[in-house]
Amino acid sequence: MSSVSNPPSIVRRTPRWLPLLGRSANPGDAVFRSVSRLFALLILVLVLAMAAQMAFAAEESFKEFGWGFITSQKWDPVGQRYGALPFIFGTVVSSLLALLLAVPVALGIAIYLSELAPLWLRKPIGFLVELLAAVPSVVYGLWGVFVLAPLMATTVEPALRSTLGFLPLFSGPNQGFGMLSGGVILAIMILPTISSVSREVLQAVPANLREGAIALGATRWEVVRVGVLPYARPGLVGAVILGLGRALGETMAITMLIGNRPEISASLFAPSYTMASVLANEFAEASQDLHLAALAEISLLLFAVTLLLNIVARLLVWQVSRGEAKGAR
């Protein structure tokens, strides 16, 4: 801010002929504007180039398998048959599992930190929760392999089996490496994303909504339920979608924990595989063209899903900001 207090001493007058150069009144403006636009366009070019490169690399696989690629369960590098369904299944289920575990906790934290916690506690706890997001994926993987997986295999999974074992979800051998461990590690990793975005959303809710509810004699929870949550709902959904996006693309930690087996199983204890994991494991190693093309198609699919989620998230955010404009002003 200090820069504002000492304005530049030389004040130049703009020559009268300059507007002829273009919309800008100054040649520097024109140059600066086009340079900055160039770099902005670079982002667009980068994303288009990525999509084009993947589509180009995936061509052979698409020609060979067509749409069957998405519906086939067979991933067979010896027989040269490739189907992405087990990876799509693994990615979707592990991410949903992560959401199931993380969303209630994350919303609880967000509500606690923005509505209920004593003021002096809000900052330090918010900071700690955000530190969860700072820990790199590979470190979660390391912790997962040596701490979480043994814990799952010896304690959590046997307990689940003895109580809920009649469900096919909790059957089969407990190995510690599988869908459940993958989902848990993902949940831990997306929790800070969801909670910090939700917290921002809740804090953006106009105070008069809370005050109205308080005036009616509502308890703190009723204030949140009646005054805050309905208003914040689209934004909260946006936060959840952001978390989902992170879960879908997460690679290292889940590769180290999910068991890496392209199979669709009803049991959460069974090993599975995600789209990002198969890229990490096989991309540098596929020696056949078709194998490589199939991997490129998986990477394209992953990219397309990200795109789709972003569009949905955008629409939701748009809805919130429109609501905010109406409600707040």
Add this chain to the structure above:
Amino acid sequence: MSTRAAPLLEASDSSYKLRKAKDRLIRGLCVAFTLLALVPLFSVLYYLTARGIGGVNLAFFTELPRPVGETGGGMANSIVGSAQLVGLACLFGIPPGLLAGIYLAESGKGGLAKVIRFTADVLAGVPSITVGVFVYSLLVLTLGRFSMLAGAVALAVLMVPTVTRTTEELMRLVPEQLREAGLGLGLPRWRVTLKITLRTALPGIATGIMLAVARVAGETAPLLFTAFSNRFWNDGIDQPVSSLPVQIYTYAVSPFEDWHQQAWAAAFVLVVFILILNITARLLVRHRVKGR
């Protein structure tokens, strides 16, 4: 604050008691969830310290890795390699990100800006492994080798959208009066943008950049097929280079006890570095807020 709710109903009213109980239950649940979320954080930090700190010694920072079966050795090349990769990524990633952000904030009201803002969000959400796949085709195959350059470019691609969006958002927060004052003094718009708007927003942008750096410093997936890894010191920008995250991954999935030890030590060092960056970035924000 919690006692502000002024009951309009009698305290003896049974439905009021019920509501009070429900309120307490939900509050308890919120506290429980918050504590639950901190369990993994403290567990990770505990194990990193308990298992990692024993492996952090002078040799860890100064020696090269030893072959399998020989104890000792260090990860000096990975530490320097990570610093090189992140430094280069800043060099490639920050200027374009800043300029694109400036464009979006200052002259971006039209359709093009909307499209670019959207693509920046898409790019921010692209899984880092796909960026690795892209850069492998773009640089590794064309140059014919795995290289530090390819790794740094992959990390830079991950940094650009974060830097762009942070720059844009913070520059938008700068009050319009400052710009008008500058323009009123007859300064050309680009100088107003750089000297007044950007400068005012800079501490916030610096925070955003530090967080972006902290994020890419821990990235593993995009480096697997680009920077690759190296058992020795890197000899140039066009050679493979070792990095802490990749080395942690390699060592973590190995069967060797002394490599596990090294992985924990490396993870400890990496996390300490990232936490320092994070905390500094936040202190910077607080300082700025107090300054106002």
Add this chain to the structure above:
Amino acid sequence: MCARALFWIAALVVSLVGCRGVDPDGSVGGVVNLNGAGATFPFPLYSKWTFEYYRQHPTVKINYQSIGSGGGIRQLLAETVDFGATDAPMTADERRKAPRTIHHIPATLGAVAVAYNLPSVPTLRLSSETLSAIYLGEITSWNDPRIAEVNPGIALPEQGITVVYRSDGSGTTAVFSDYLAKVSPRWKEQVGAGKSLRWPKGLGAKGNEGVSGQVKTTAGAIGYLELAYVHTAKLQVVALKNRSGEFITPSVKAVTAAASGVKLPESLTTSITDSASPGAYPIASYSYLLVYEDHPKSAKAAALASFLLWSLRDGQRFAEKLHYAPLPEEVVTQVEARVKQLTTGGKPALP
């Protein structure tokens, strides 16, 4: 202020990265960097070799990364590395894709051990039929009568079997499945042999390191991996029935026995699984380094050829300690002749 900050970052990066030019012969300031990638099977030996070689020749840095045999072949074909390494010889299809002639250089002999994790069972025997049945998913519990039959007097626990396999393209998998396809017609028909398979059952792990880590942390697990990894990770090992009906635990001696009497053809590649020699361990294999006959960079070509000659003579003495079998003398002579034929730009690579 912003420009200044960027300038300092740039200066810092330049000083960190350094700017040394690459000479046309492929060396950097007199130092030759050779990059190799491939098999994890011989990684403990290769990492020892490159470390020792650097100690003796400080101007040659050989960076070997164990990314799997499939990866080694792929990266060599893409010419992103100077040499590759594989346990399974390249397939005809892969050879066709090579821009120039690639030679297989036998570097060492190893065994694929079958490791298990049953703390209550100190020794375990398996026949080829039971092993293939376990991997086909037909035997799912450790106390199956077919396992008990070959393990008289041993109390087998009632525990599920967790089958562990390699998730990446792997020469170890190729050797293991080559053996199973030789001994089990059903395996040959349902699964086949190759570097990556469609496994009927089990848990995938990356690299020999990954399999070993997985077996070590999972009770009731069984997995196949290179012998050296079994010892460094202190895993329990299965004694396998060979063609002469003996139960053999993998060892350097049993691998040497498997290789004895098998002459290398002109391609320098051969399969020695299910060997008929007495005392032979049935899942043994040569492991190969892969090099282009002609490397365009003269300094790199010379360094690579010298390293190969060193590994064939001096390098072999490190083998036994790391549980690899040294190459038989006649093989060394045969391979040496091949290394001496390597060229750079049509001229001999070695001075």
